[in-house]
Amino acid sequence: MKYNGMFEIIGPVMVGPSSSHTAGALRIGQIARQLLGIEPEYVTFQLFGSFAETYQGHGTDLALIAGVLGLTTDDDDVRRADELAVERGLEYQFTKGSGGQYHPNTVAINISGGDRAVRLIASSLGGGKAEVQELEGLPLRFSAEIPTLILYHQDRNGFLAKVSQLLDNAGYNIARLALERWRRGGDAITVCEVDGPLKSDICEVMRSSIPGLKELRVLDAGF
Amino acid sequence: MAFTHLRELVELAQSRGVKISRVMLDVEMDQSGATENEIFDKMSYQFDVMEEAVRKGTNEPVQSRSGITGGDGYRMYEYVKKGRSFIDGAALSAMAYALSVSEVNSAMGRIVATPTAGSAGILPGVLVSVLDSGRYKREDIVMSLMTAAAIGLVIANSASISGAAGGCQAEVGSATAMAAGALVELADGTPEQVTHAVGLALKNSLGLVCDPVAGLVEIPCIVRNGLHSITALAAADMALAGVRSIIPPDEVIAAMYRIGNELPLSLRETGIGGLAGTPTGKAIRERVFGRASGTDVPTPTAGVRACQTRAVGVRDTSMPEDHTAKTKAELGETHKLDGTQQKTREGQTTV
Structure with missing residues (x-):
């Protein structure tokens, strides 16, 4: 099921002109920002399909930058996101990609800041809805419509059991769960969507008590 | 659902x-x-x-x-x-x-x-x-x-x-x-x-x-x-x-x-065919963006040109075709948006 809620259809409230090329692109930028988890300094956008053909007319470039800067879809400043980027020391680059079996509105993003870097491929599905297709080259799909935990960890016995046990103890219901790894016993990423707003204490508990957990990011749907 | x-x-x-x-x-x-x-x-x-x-x-x-x-x-x-x-x-x-x-x-x-x-x-x-x-x-x-x-x-x-x-x-x-x-x-x-x-x-x-x-x-x-x-x-x-x-x-x-x-x-929203491909549609495109693109057949060169004229963030547009992880250091020297490039951008979006 691609669309789950009423306000994905009647909404979002946004500045024009295109829900997929402006609002959806902005949400992808926001997801990239939250995945990085710190203030971004450098970002590259490789545009595919319709994104590549019509990005200027729709302000897709401005929207992607606006999202990376943490602006919301209804912010009047979206139209001057390029100026804001200069003010806030964010460097960016746009290129056009070809090939790949992606949705027509797709962008590949490399974003970095401090000592962190994240790469992802995400698509704008229409009506302002965004979906990550790949994270660090792993086929992990998520939309960040509901609170989402991104766990970077080592592949080992009992990891998911520990995650679900902690979430259950704290009263969270797991809505969706996906784990992908590079190799058995190697690095892995788990994406875990939960119902209800996430409180920060659960993150601290997880960080301190899950063996093999290296990094934890929270995607907050309330952007 | x-x-x-x-x-x-x-x-x-x-x-x-x-x-x-x-x-x-x-x-x-x-x-x-x-x-x-x-x-x-x-x-x-x-x-x-x-x-x-x-x-x-x-x-x-x-x-x-x-x-x-x-x-x-x-x-x-x-x-x-x-x-x-x-x-x-x-x-x-x-x-x-x-x-x-x-x-x-x-x-x-x-x-x-x-x-x-x-x-x-x-x-x-x-x-x-x-x-x-x-x-x-x-x-x-x-x-x-x-x-x-x-x-x-x-x-x-x-x-x-x-x-x-x-x-x-x-x-x-x-x-x-x-x-x-x-x-x-x-x-x-x-x-x-x-x-x-x-x-x-x-x-x-x-x-x-x-x-x-x-x-x-x-x-x-x-x-x-x-x-x-x-x-x-x-x-x-x-x-x-x-x-x-x-x-x-x-x-x-x-x-x-x-x-x-x-x-x-x-x-399908590529701005290429139909009304976008009519002589007037193409002329409007050129008037708005100051260049002829959105041609009947999209060519890689058109895409490269689009990126070059529009690379407002950096001077170096030689991004690799394949999507590979590149940090700022790996990509080498980059250049921030300066006043001249800013004007170009405005010129492109104003009639």
């Missing part, structure tokens, strides 16, 4: 003896954990934003950011006031309102995507004109937006609401169907009549291609929003009169999906 087809939506409403909007509201409460009041208030706010955009574009002419369109909502609204139109003034004001919202959208103003920004004029157009008629309460109109949402969810999940994926029929067609269904429920039509309005409205939108001139959400998007608001009103009246969609509405949606898949890429 508790329903994936219109048929199921009708069964849910009939078995409980309630309207489709009520079914949608309960599903939303269940999915989101929000209360009835919270959801209603949020939808009411969405309607406020819709009305704001309608008034903005009818009180004064709104010009698009590119400068190629604008002022038609205001023009139509002034014409309606003269009272000499062929079609009924109330219907015509729905059109004026739809045009206005679409113009506000192209001016990068605030709108509600219903279901998308490219089709954001139709629902506000018909619903604000219905509000102005004084025949329906504001609360009931807000509830009818939930009916529209239920219809939109079915279409989005079983077909598409993206012009890039399914053509304009997926955007303007979906919005027209949603508006027609919402109107039928507002007028106390049965859940079944609601779905027939959807089927009738969508049939009249099948095959609509997405061919925006210069890739902008202006030509023909704005005019299509205006004219399809009339289609939505007419389809609602047909369904209320007892006209049925002989092809079941769910099958019409499935047909829309198949047609979308069969559309060539040039007619």
